[in-house]
Amino acid sequence: MSAAERDQDRASSRNGWLLSTPALIVLTLFAVGPLLIVAVYSFLTPGKYGNVEWALSFEGWRSILYTKDIFDDTYGLADANLTIFWRSLKLSMLTTLTTFAVGFPTAWFIATRPPKARPLWLFLITIPFWTNLLIRTYAMNEVLRTEGLMNTVLMKLGAISSPIQVMYTDTAVFIGMTYVYLPLMVLPLFAAIDRFDMRLLEAGYDLYASRLQVLRRIILPIVKPGIIAGSILVFVPSLGAYVTPRVLGGGKQMMIGNFIDLQFGQGRNWPLGASLSLTLLVIVTIALLVYVKYANKESAHG
Amino acid sequence: MTQANAIEARNVIKAFGQGASLVKALDDVSVQINQGEFFTLLGPSGCGKTTLLRLIAGFEMPTDGLILLEGADITYLPPNKRPVNTVFQSYALFPHLTVAQNIGFGLQMQGRPKAEVDKTVAEMLALVKLEALASRKTSQLSGGQQQRVALARALAPKPKVLLLDEPLSALDLKLRKEMQVELKRLQLETGITFIFVTHDQEEALTMSDRIGVMSAGKLQQVGTPKEIYTRPVNRFVASFIGETNFLTAETEAGGARLASGDFIAIAGMAAAGQVTLTLRPEQLSIVDPAAAGAIAATVTSLVYFGTDTHVNMTLRDGSEVIARLQSPASGDAGLLAGQAVGIAISPGAAQIVED
């Protein structure tokens, strides 16, 4: 390539950038703008009836982890908040693992159907998306509640003598989130498995690998991009879940999402809500970085 | 038993599908393949070559019959329990592993100690001359290099039998020739029994100790390249391997009389009715039409191939015959279309084949 040609190339790619500036400006405004507002609010003082007063304060950030004792004004660890953080993390990780455990065989099943049948199966997987999340979650309520489907069937079968209390526990939230987020795991897994060259399975068996070794040493490493994508798609919204813990966990089994909501509502502590939101963002980012780095290291010594 | 066959297939039948759509990919195939042999399965597309290999590898179970490895029945043994490795037509290299890791995969799965794996991988890399590429990902290799990795990967666990399903068909002609030499060298150096599948007859003739010619799920003939070429048992084998002329003839004592009325002497022949004769074009020569025993013919056209010249002729009854002559230095065979000539046949060249 001559120098002149190179210059021309550079010029045309510069023009491409110019053309996309309006879009970039809009994107920046909508992505960075709200985030900035949240960041600023987290350093202000709560107003009496919600909103904020324009006075610098670090109380919002401090009260994420510490509470002020109402009698002697000393600070102690905010156990209640930590419980909420821990529950959010625990439930999100459990949900991610379970959707993977259920989603992988499902995606494998779909990807190994005859090409003509695959669209139908994918279609079935996406049907839940057609219904509003809230309604689906209330439907789950119908299944799980004491006089609900699950307990009635189990009682009729004689598996249990009295109804199990599942509603308003972590278990209910976990079951609900697994149900809601399962398609988000299945779809990227399917995309990855669909690209997988099935002839490699025979190559593996031919080279003395057992079925388990073929799964661990060949299939999983090769479809890993799909596993990572699915895990992120499930884990991130799980961590910030709002509707599911609200409906199935009742008021008590709060997750970070509900806790943030509380600050902007009854809690009337917008700065705490804002700092919690940013904390959630940071937790998600760190979790993703750790996960992706770990996942890549795995493949390096494959 | 002095030395068991490396592989034996006994009356193997393999059917796919049910009822009306039933296909017999293999129809009563029996073959014995010797230890250390370079055995080639040759046949047109769809004749069942891949199916036979897959049965030997263990990817499929026969509908009926037995597969034996060194005399032991392995018909229903899963592939990861058979000391048999495959070089796949598509290579099927593991894309997430490096060249060295691909080659070491089989040994690792066998649970060999790391030192042994590393040592064997190094040997294999040297054997296929890929030392410089050991830590590359396989997607960054050329077709020929991938081919070598596939070979090294299959050879590394030192299998008793190596199966190769058209391993060269994806390569261009020059690379193909190189790899043919390479394969032969590897087989001699390792002493491993090779079962090689191809539908290229020249490849089969040049590389094999023995060839099994297949057609429509049946093994038509098994023999050395020379046997297959010079003594084909039937019309299919004769025409699939090399070019040939077929002529119908009536046998008589001491020879056969062609439909044109000409007589071809065949030692030890007794009258046995109508037969089909095969005559290889290079076994024919053009002589003076008046020469003793010459078959009268008329030249219809000449085709110059460089080293050879093909002479297309018709006999008196109109049947067509091709002779292949070595081109003279001048390139001009000294024949003209329409010229009346005589054909002489090398002794022993005329073979009777079944239809």
Ligand SMILES: Nc1ncnc2c1ncn2[C@@H]1O[C@H](COP(=O)(O)OP(=O)(O)OP(=O)(O)O)[C@@H](O)[C@H]1O
């Ligand atoms: N899994 C299968 N299901 C149904 N029919 C099959 C299957 N595998 C092979 N066949 C049929 O069996 C016959 C033999 O196939 P095979 O693949 O062994 O042929 P081949 O000799 O290897 O041909 P090629 O040279 O084209 O590779 C074909 O008619 C094929 O359609």
Ligand SMILES: [Mg+2]
């Ligand atoms: Mg084949």
